[in-house]
Amino acid sequence: MKRSELKPKIANAVITAAGYGTRMGFDKLFTPLGESGIPLLAVTLRAFENCALIRGVVVVTRSERIADTNAIRKAYGLSKITHILTGGETRSESVQTGLYALAADTDIAVIHDGARPLVTPKLIANVILDASVHGAAIAAIPVSDTVKHVMNGSVKRTVPRKTLYRAQTPQAFEPGLIKAALHSASENDTALTDDAEAAEILGFPVKITEGERANIKITYPEDLIFAEAYLERLGNAR
Amino acid sequence: MKRSELKPKIANAVITAAGYGTRMGFDKLFTPLGESGIPLLAVTLRAFENCALIRGVVVVTRSERIADTNAIRKAYGLSKITHILTGGETRSESVQTGLYALAADTDIAVIHDGARPLVTPKLIANVILDASVHGAAIAAIPVSDTVKHVMNGSVKRTVPRKTLYRAQTPQAFEPGLIKAALHSASENDTALTDDAEAAEILGFPVKITEGERANIKITYPEDLIFAEAYLERLGNAR
Numbered sequence: 001m002k003r004s005e006l007k008p009k010i011a012n013a014v015i016t017a018a019g020y021g022t023r024m025g026f027d028k029l030f031t032p033l034g035e036s037g038i039p040l041l042a043v044t045l046r047a048f049e050n051c052a053l054i055r056g057v058v059v060v061t062r063s064e065r066i067a068d069t070n071a072i073r074k075a076y077g078l079s080k081i082t083h084i085l086t087g088g089e090t091r092s093e094s095v096q097t098g099l100y101a102l103a104a105d106t107d108i109a110v111i112h113d114g115a116r117p118l119v120t121p122k123l124i125a126n127v128i129l130d131a132s133v134h135g136a137a138i139a140a141i142p143v144s145d146t147v148k149h150v151m152n153g154s155v156k157r158t159v160p161r162k163t164l165y166r167a168q169t170p171q172a173f174e175p176g177l178i179k180a181a182l183h184s185a186s187e188n189d190t191a192l193t194d195d196a197e198a199a200e201i202l203g204f205p206v207k208i209t210e211g212e213r214a215n216i217k218i219t220y221p222e223d224l225i226f227a228e229a230y231l232e233r234l235g236n237a238r
Numbered sequence: 239m240k241r242s243e244l245k246p247k248i249a250n251a252v253i254t255a256a257g258y259g260t261r262m263g264f265d266k267l268f269t270p271l272g273e274s275g276i277p278l279l280a281v282t283l284r285a286f287e288n289c290a291l292i293r294g295v296v297v298v299t300r301s302e303r304i305a306d307t308n309a310i311r312k313a314y315g316l317s318k319i320t321h322i323l324t325g326g327e328t329r330s331e332s333v334q335t336g337l338y339a340l341a342a343d344t345d346i347a348v349i350h351d352g353a354r355p356l357v358t359p360k361l362i363a364n365v366i367l368d369a370s371v372h373g374a375a376i377a378a379i380p381v382s383d384t385v386k387h388v389m390n391g392s393v394k395r396t397v398p399r400k401t402l403y404r405a406q407t408p409q410a411f412e413p414g415l416i417k418a419a420l421h422s423a424s425e426n427d428t429a430l431t432d433d434a435e436a437a438e439i440l441g442f443p444v445k446i447t448e449g450e451r452a453n454i455k456i457t458y459p460e461d462l463i464f465a466e467a468y469l470e471r472l473g474n475a476r
Contacts, residue, residue, distance in 0.1 A: 146405040229467030
């Protein structure tokens, strides 16, 4: 079935905004992004507000940021936000908290890093539609760098990169699948680098949706420079 | 031996500037970078001009860009450039052309992509010093993304990323080693993703020098947005 032939399902999103931004030295999510003056998290949330396939949004943050997140909701008219919740000790716990707050009729649960503000409504929709067909889908882009396997500070070998992709978010799943998968990973103390990995461990095939180069996770100061410049270029087009 | 205890050797560089920038849609290397008005290649070459450990620079470009490159040399007072040469059909051929033009007393041959303008003199020096000790060294940074092994559009598995690095340039080598390694790769029709791989194939240990996050290769339009914003921030500090 083609994407265009699908009857859209009810998709709800969990946005994780509970990190500390330790590598940045300040809480990037609530910091105004460049000249726009718009907090990074608001830019992220706006993309979900503007995605026609998203019905509701649950934001998971730190307890001391609940009020700030609520202020963002009001200031930017983010009408799709249904819950603003306190996250857990780990990212995975925060995601699970969000998943259990989703409406019971959710067909597709979308998980997204609050720190990826340059995601577009189109990419969110594409991931949802792929997950509607396959049960699980993640945004990802091909690795374009030369990748080296390194041991003790020296190159062991160059890794063939043709089959390698860099995972992004959004990642979208049937809610029962991702809840079971994350629960199982927690039970087994499995360290996950992303949510899809929990589904992969259960042997569930996760579909790759072509991601967007600009959809970076804001982690290092250089990322912030890019995001600010990118948003300035887009201007009011966004 | 520590870097600081080394007697600096004679390091000469080959800068590759023979690509077509097909993914960009225009010849990025000779295009002014943002408001600075400085061509991208000139920014790259300035970093080598300002690295105290570099004695001479060979630029390899396309025949129709020889004159433009010469104009850049004059306009920006790039006194270290000793040769401006026409490259070959492939990147590897261009690098070899450059290597054979290096002075006979070269202790360390540094290879660098002209399309990485944000390299710093400090990084160039670090790679040279590591290569002086180990015979071969490349700038590289740890992979921070989640990496997926993908088959037929679905995730096969998440790749453990702890031992993975993204290779950059500069890459520096004893001249005899890299000439022999690239020659051998050519003879065997081995496709290389970077120059270090040729040395790896011969079983030569290549040292990892901690690279810089900003030292990206300008390949996609997004990369240009980042480079321009980054240089603007640095202003005349650079």
